[in-house]
Amino acid sequence: MSINQHLDVFHDLPVRRFGPPSADHSEFTDHGSVAWNIHVDPYGDEEEEFTEAFARFERTVDLSQVSALIIGSWGEVYDNDSSEAVACVLAVKDRLTSLRALFVGDLVLEEAEISWIEQSDLTPLLEAFPDLEVFGARGGTRLVLRPVEHAALRSLLVETGGLPREVTQAVSDSSLPALERLELWIGQENYGCTTTTEHLAGLLSGARLPALHHLGLRNADDQDAVAAAVAAAPVVRQLKTLDLSMGALTDAGADALLAGQSLAHLSSLDLSYHYLSDAAVARVQAAMDEAGVAVDLSDQQEPYVYKDEEHRYSAVGE
Template sequence: MIQAHLDALHGLPAFDFPAAGATDSALPAAGAVAWRISVEPYSDDSEEFSEAWARFVEKVDLSAVQALIIGQWGESYEVNSSSIVELVVEQRHRLTSLRALFLADITQEQQEISWIQQSDVTPVLGAFPELVEFGIRGGTELQFPETGHAALRRLTIESGGLPAAVVHGVSSSNFPALEFLDLWLGTDNYGGDATIEDLAVILGGTKLPSLRHLGLRNSEIQDDIAKAIVTAPILGQLTTVDLSMGTLSDDGAQALLDTSSFKGLEFLDLHYHFLSDTAITELTRHCAELGVRVDLSEQTDADEYDDEICRYVAVSE
């Protein structure tokens, strides 16, 4: 579960733009922080997000803003992010220094990740050609049609269920500078219907020449991903691989044990898994022999219902 807000973005500390009626105090320099704009829909003195945004664009020198964090925009289980995307895009001619945007910094206490209603977020990429970092939380109604961006270096999509259509949109897009790609695939119960075949273009590597980090995690097909990535052409260009937070079992671990193809990696993240003690010991030894740092923390026990073994991703609802 996501229990804390972002504390930084683009190397800048997060700063909450004051709520309406807050005691006036000096604001930090516009380029010194990652500005978080959000509203609390259940507060007695709550305001609409559009009102908070209007105050922000009036009081802050937008030309110097480097990083924006969009938090709760209201009852985001009913109102999707399209109006938020529009508000940000409308300021493209003033947000000339914007380099990083995170959309929906919403914690589990505020709203479950799979209740967040997203929309087509790609207009952000069209509006900000100098953007280098883009993060999105929530996969429900998320749209990511094929696009392109020459400068983007980091793309993160966190979800409890990522639609296959979004995976196709990302994989078919032209991101020549992308170095970091992190996709939380989730579970079919919450719309995560991507299969290993849907990941073929990403694993093929031909569309992402600069990629160095690949995260395909929080997935109920984590074993299939582990089996596929050990023979994936893209593996040779990566320095870090993240297969954490999913339903990785001894079956998927065996594929990692049977190969030395990830010898060139610096780090393999497998935290939160369903591996046996024996598999953990063998993987620890195997990675040490290959010179690969590995995170095998958060060993998790499967449940059994009606003689069926059940494993769950770390973040779903």
């Protein structure tokens, strides 16, 4: 998933963008064969409020067939939060009987920087759809998640340029016995990140995540601290894949990871976008080759030097 392009496949279904009022869907009748993207363009030729677009969607599409739904732009997302879009979905929850996958905030850089996306409390969506298997959101500003019990959720993705500690803690405190994939973009303090490894402790214990086999703790300015915490985390023993990419990982973090518990049981380790020296890259590559683990060490970064000081940043902030 990339913040540079819209989702084109979601929940193994091709994405169909519902489009403006002039869009014609009359000849398309297999409403369950695609993932629907509902969005509005506040600067387009056909001005429309999100509530109006969603009302057209309700009238046009058999909601009982919809298994995957994407909420794109709900207008000027830096002035208006996602609560109105959330309310639209909740209002028809009894008709969305087949819904299994939901993503809120499919916006690309041309529409809004990730830190400009004003989210809201998304917890009611998880509470309203107990059969939901996949849930994702983009944007950490004003994002709220509260602890939930959800027996069906298999994949949870939260993409931010700055992850609030309350959201991280809520994930840690939730009961998600079926969760197989968890990915959190931690981000930068300048863009709202208040998450530390202390707030990750619950999920790193694995106690509430018995089915987890993929963990992504990505895009952290302090990726070294994340790597060190992961190196000793009980949850790692149950993983098949580990993703620590997009962060400001340095030799210290890589060495902490290598000095920690064995990673030989993993099928893959993603460290792409990093600040490792050539020597550290060679050490990690050799260790993973010996363990039989596929490792991604692509996109090596150079520190930004200002006034003789080196600065390193995660891939996504603003």
